[in-house]
Amino acid sequence: MLYILIGAFGFIALLVFDLMSLKNQVFFKYFFAFLGLALIIFSTFELVSYNADLFINSYLRIASLLFAVIFMVLLVYSVFIEVGGNSYQKFAEPKLVTNGTYSLVRHPGVIWLFLAYIFLALFSQNSYLLLSAIIWTTVNTIYVIVQEKYILVKIFPNYSEYIKSTPMVIPNYLSVKRFITTKNWRKE
Numbered sequence: 001m002l003y004i005l006i007g008a009f010g011f012i013a014l015l016v017f018d019l020m021s022l023k024n025q026v027f028f029k030y031f032f033a034f035l036g037l038a039l040i041i042f043s044t045f046e047l048v049s050y051n052a053d054l055f056i057n058s059y060l061r062i063a064s065l066l067f068a069v070i071f072m073v074l075l076v077y078s079v080f081i082e083v084g085g086n087s088y089q090k091f092a093e094p095k096l097v098t099n100g101t102y103s104l105v106r107h108p109g110v111i112w113l114f115l116a117y118i119f120l121a122l123f124s125q126n127s128y129l130l131l132s133a134i135i136w137t138t139v140n141t142i143y144v145i146v147q148e149k150y151i152l153v154k155i156f157p158n159y160s161e162y163i164k165s166t167p168m169v170i171p172n173y174l175s176v177k178r179f180i181t182t183k184n185w186r187k188e
Helices: 002-022 026-048 058-082 108-124 127-155 159-165 173-181
Strands: none
Touching: 002 026, 002 127, 026 108, 026 127, 058 108, 108 127, 127 159
């Protein structure tokens, strides 16, 4: 349970990262970004090392590993590739990303992380990872709600329009249609 709590603090550190970005505190921005990611990654490795306490069919475990990897790749793609070049560079002027996975939902990383942990839990047969998926997704959702209300609306003048056109974390019919029918995966 300690590692689940440590991972939850990782999301709080990521919120502080966003606040430091808003105040142009470059050193503290990257300190809290590193701290947040380190806490989440450290907690994940510790939880994965726990003994298996679920019994999952071998074929389902293999499929679960494949899906966990796919959703981790999607997480890295959404957060670090689609947004990263615009937000995480030292002196970059932030640019609102509304295409790609961000046309599906405003916070695709929440979905990808949740699904990655669910499938990682099934692969590792670990109920603590299942619990962490639920708790961390709850904390992550609170984080993105606060992020939208206090940070993103200040950074991006057109963010309120994006809110009206794109769901927060659960795709709807229109967002799925827009995602499928637009040039999402290549830079223009």
